[in-house]
Structure formats: C-alpha cells, structure tokens
Amino acid sequence: MAEEDDDIILSELDDEELVAQMMDDLYDGLAEEISEATHILLDRGWAPYDVLTKALVAGMTIVGHDFRDGILFVPEVLLAANAMKAGMAILKPLLAETGAPTIGRMVIGTVKGDIHDIGKNLVSMMMEGAGFEVVDLGINCEAEKYLNALEAEKADILGMSALLTTTMPYMKIVIDEMVAKGVREDYIILVGGAPLNEEFGKAIGADAYCRDAAVAVETAKQMMARKHNQPNAG
Numbered sequence: 001m002a003e004e005d006d007d008i009i010l011s012e013l014d015d016e017e018l019v020a021q022m023m024d025d026l027y028d029g030l031a032e033e034i035s036e037a038t039h040i041l042l043d044r045g046w047a048p049y050d051v052l053t054k055a056l057v058a059g060m061t062i063v064g065h066d067f068r069d070g071i072l073f074v075p076e077v078l079l080a081a082n083a084m085k086a087g088m089a090i091l092k093p094l095l096a097e098t099g100a101p102t103i104g105r106m107v108i109g110t111v112k113g114d115i116h117d118i119g120k121n122l123v124s125m126m127m128e129g130a131g132f133e134v135v136d137l138g139i140n141c142e143a144e145k146y147l148n149a150l151e152a153e154k155a156d157i158l159g160m161s162a163l164l165t166t167t168m169p170y171m172k173i174v175i176d177e178m179v180a181k182g183v184r185e186d187y188i189i190l191v192g193g194a195p196l197n198e199e200f201g202k203a204i205g206a207d208a209y210c211r212d213a214a215v216a217v218e219t220a221k222q223m224m225a226r227k228h229n230q231p232n233a234g
Contacts, residue, residue, distance in 0.1 A: 010037050015044065019055045026059035027066075029079025031086035038087040048094035049101070053131065056087050060129030068214035074122065077213070081125030088128060102133045104224040107149045108159035109137030111170040116163035119193060119213070123159060126213040127220065132157075143170075143177040150187060156227065157220055160206075162193040172204040179205070188223045190216055 010033065013021060018037055025033040034056075041051045063080045066072040072080075106127055110120050117139050124134045135153050137145055141160075150158055162168045171191050178184040184205070191201050192210040201209030207223060210216035 011040055015041070015046075019058075022055045023059035023062060026056065026080050026083050027063055029076065029083050031083040034083045034087045035090060038090045042090070042094070047100075048091045048098060051087070052091050052095065052100070056084055056091075057129055057131055060084055060126065064126055064129075064214040064217055068212065074118065077122060077126075078118075081122065081129065084125060084129045103131045103221065104156040105133040105135070105153055106157040106159055106220065107135045107137060107146065107153055107155045108161070109141035109146060109149075110139040110161045110163075111167050111174070112140055112142050113170060114162050114164055114167035115139045116161070116193075119163065120159075120161040122213040123161070123192065123210075123216045126217050127159075130217045130221065132220065143174045146174055147177065147181065147183070150183070155187065156224060157188045157190060159190045159192070159216070161191070162196065165195045168193070168195055168200065169204075171206070175205045188220070188227065190219060192216060 008021065010018060010021065018040060022034060022037045025037065037055070038051055041055065042048065060080065063072060063077060067077045108120060108124055108127075110117055120136070120139075124136045127134050135149055135155065137149055146158060146160070149155070158174075160171045160174060162171060175184065175189060178187070178189075188208075189206045190208050190210050191204070191206045192212070196209055198209045208219045210219050
C-alpha cells in the first residue's frame, strides 16, 4: 500500500483528482503533500479562496465529522490540523491580499489560572479550517486580555476554555465584566473544556457550551448565520 502511495505524483493529477488526494492527505496528516498540492493548484490559476474552501475546508469537515463520531481521536486530528496549517501558511497572505470573505472572527484563550491548551488548540485549528479567522491568546488569560482583543480584532466570537474545576468559574468573571462594560451582546460566547456542561454554560451566561472542537465549529457557523440574518440593531 505504501509503495502505491509513493507512486502518486501530485502534479500529474487533474484538478478533481488532486483535490480528492488533498482530502486524503489532510485526513492522514501529511503536511508536505498539502503544501505541494496547494502550490500546484495556485500555479494552475486557482483562486486562494477556492483552494481553501474546496480542498482544505472540505477535507477538514470530514475530519471534524469523524472526530465527532469517535472514528478519529485527538492525536489524528492534531496531525490533520497541522497539515491544514501548512496549506494555510501559503494561503493566508494571498487571502489577505484578495480580501477573501471569512465566515467570522474569533478570539480564543484558556482562562486565568489554567495552562491546558490541547483542546483550545484543536478548536483554533478546526475553526481556521472552517474558514474563520482565529486570534489565539494562549493560556492563563485575564478578563482584560479577552476584552482588549475582542475590541482590537473586531471579533464576532469569544471562545473560552478551562480544564480545571477551579478555573471554570473565571469564565463567569469575564462575562460579568463584559456585561458591566455594556458589550456582552456584541459577541457570541462559546465555552468548553472537560469539566463543563451545558448547564454550567447557561448559568454563567454563555451562548453555548461546546463539548468538542467539531461541535464548536458547527455551533459557531449556526450562530454566525443567525447573526447575519438579524437586522442590525446598531
């Protein structure tokens, strides 16, 4: 099987075959092949946005579904997301030049006192894979850091992650601070992390609790669609 794979010369595939191969390579976490295929499509005159949506996002959607359904696990998804990043590194500057549409912009970070970031990183990568712009604030984030980033980045979504029962309550402090400043309704707030549940998300005033990265992407897409369909109150 491996020998057959070695015989695939990406540049000899037609566009349709190449996109199908990219989806397979993404699924298998092959970053070099994704880089090469991205360059090939661009050299063939593909618009950067088409490479992103028709090859990379389409491929990551399959990864996301299989992760949600328990077919793939965190290590494989991280590999796939890493391959996605290789393609994104090539496309990002080109997308910025062409002003390609993004679904929305998200600020994400692990809350103050918490240094766990695998789940958060997974959400970041999957959100980027779905066509969102993501600003990752890292770990141990204070309320002020979130608020400043939301404003500076003109974000649509705030994502907060916590893996400890002791750090979970800090999410409420951030949301209360947003309420106090009168900006709570300007943003969609998604929360996640192993000790959380839907009840906790509701209790602290978040828009949704997301049990994993695939759910986070689906929820964000739905909420952004709803937001765009609402008449602007401003």
